[in-house]
Amino acid sequence: MAAERPEGYDPRAFEPFAVTVDLAVFTIRAGQLHTLLIRRGEPPYAGRWALPGGFLHARESAEDAARRELAEETGLPDALVADLQLEQLRTYSAPDRDPRMRVVSVAYTALVPDLPEPAASGGGDADQARWTPVATVGPLAFDHAAILADALDRTGAKLEYTCVATAFCPPEFTLGELQQVYETVWGATLDRPNFRRKVLASPGFVTPVPGASRLTGGRGKPAALYRRGPATTLHPPLLRPR
Amino acid sequence: MAAERPEGYDPRAFEPFAVTVDLAVFTIRAGQLHTLLIRRGEPPYAGRWALPGGFLHARESAEDAARRELAEETGLPDALVADLQLEQLRTYSAPDRDPRMRVVSVAYTALVPDLPEPAASGGGDADQARWTPVATVGPLAFDHAAILADALDRTGAKLEYTCVATAFCPPEFTLGELQQVYETVWGATLDRPNFRRKVLASPGFVTPVPGASRLTGGRGKPAALYRRGPATTLHPPLLRPR
């Protein structure tokens, strides 16, 4: 309550916490949902895989910190990272989630198109960063397995009623590629004609690139290309099969 | 990234933050959506209304802190508060959101049935706590107006696809009362026969109390009574009128 708010910097007036961000970064590679993991070089959990993340700087919001960490981990230019899909997931604050000290972590979910493997961090203490299929993720450091599970749930749900699926695709994509995003994240197969109609019936979900087309599997009719549209929510929603 | 995680309690390894919870507590009184506000007794924002909230204790999760503050502000017994609807909204971390120091706040939304006016805090420095119609809320302290707006958006959306509406009702309620919850939060009128059918068609949303009935407006046929059912999500969703 307001009565407890500190009136200055008196260190007795509040408990000091460290605040971090953790990132669940998803992409689709070779028809499988992957997440970016880094391998810890120091205890606790040395050698364990963990979600990328880090401490908030002194005058930085959690979202700014998340974008900064994302740029560092993926090696993407900051300009590109600035308009990537980034959504606050939730905050994890169990007192014992970090064995060393009290750390409260704000988790974010990022959806990115297929990117090159992150450059090995030159001599850093995190010895590697790697895209890992979510199906093969083993035990993670801290409570990161729970964060990852929450992020997966939320991402699956968001596909139903928002346009975020396009964040997994390159700037120009085919409806078949967009459908594969849904099928991969949901682990379900969808009817192609109906998927197509629902997407095109949602105003602002995708906009056609006139005249452009691309062969996908080497064979078959070249598919028309689309770009992400201006809409962010999906009316009506594209519901998962039961 | 993991490399930046502190290896011990070295105060130079991380920026110290204060962590608080803020609560957007909603109830329905006399057909209007109300929120619980407290009046600040000290600067900054002395005399301004603010959301209830407070600092995390040393070994307490954000949700535990939110329930503790909720019990303190509403005067409800802890046992009752333990199973009230409480949902993490999001975390607010702008560097300047508190003029005195760096404070990161985890916001929660709570939905409660109609309660008595909170007892005046005996000689505390927060001089009053009061239920206020959301339509008449003026400027608030800190970024609490933004938190309240986010909480309203989320609550309206959650009514569509979850069963939380029953949290606004007493243990036994009529379908008319449940419908008023939707109409009040959404600011829309619904068709009674269709509302009734949708609610009863959602398995586990409500369970009938056999034989029980109650007069609502003094006149008219007494309405059957229902209790909250075991379900938490609504299939199919109960969508807002466009």
Next chain:
DNA sequence: CCAAAAGTGTTGGTACTACACCCATGC
């Protein structure tokens, strides 16, 4: 009887599922 609130029935339109079918390309 009348007003008010609860509850039931019916109907027309919309939207969606599940298919069958046609088109364009590589081999």
Next chain:
DNA sequence: GCATGGGTGTAGTACCAACACTTTTGG
């Protein structure tokens, strides 16, 4: 030609909004 993937058409169904109607109470 045939396999493969893109794209169109359509019939049956399920759902849903709108509104007419019946029931039960108080005055």
